[in-house]
Amino acid sequence: MVGDWVGRKKRVLSYADRGSILLIIYVAFSRGVVDRVWTQLGIGDLVLLTAILCALLTLVLAVTMLVGLKAMRLSREDSIVLQFCGSNKSLASGLPMSTVIFPGAQQSMVILPLMLFHQIQLIVCAIVARRFSHNAD
Structure with a gap:
């Protein structure tokens, strides 16, 4: 019953889901602007932090894929699920x-x-998901 309703309302629900995440991101970045966080950090510090976060995401994506395929011997599909769930850190919960x-x-x-990290994760995981979907066909 609920599954049927969700199936019929999938388009509206996806807009609500994306819209709520967009609002949370907007509020967080707006608070950063009001608190002048962007002027408290030098460009070098911001670049270094971004590089560290990119390396962390790369490490987590690689480790979760290897653990899924090698250590746990999961199917490719289950390993992909583990990879995305293991790297998912949300601004909405953080x-x-x-x-x-x-x-x-x-x-x-x-x-x-x-x-x-949330922004980097969204961009990288969208690219990775697109690549997985092309390889599945």
Whole structure:
């Protein structure tokens, strides 16, 4: 019953899902602008942080793929699921957790690595997913 309704409303629900994520990202980056987080960091620090986050994402994607295929001997499809789920760190869940873990801190600076990681992850995983879908055909 619910599955049928979701199937019929898939287009509207996907807009709601994407829209809510977009709003969370907008709020986080807006808070960063208000807190002047972009002027507190030098361009070198921002580039270094981005490089570290790219390396971290690459490492996690590689490790989860290897663990899925080699250590756990999962099928290719299940290994791909493990790879995406293992690397998925969401700004939507990280933002509320950071306010609880670091109360009173300048939240924009605390979540800056997550804000950047989330964007890098969305771009890279979209490219990887497209590549997997082309290889499946």
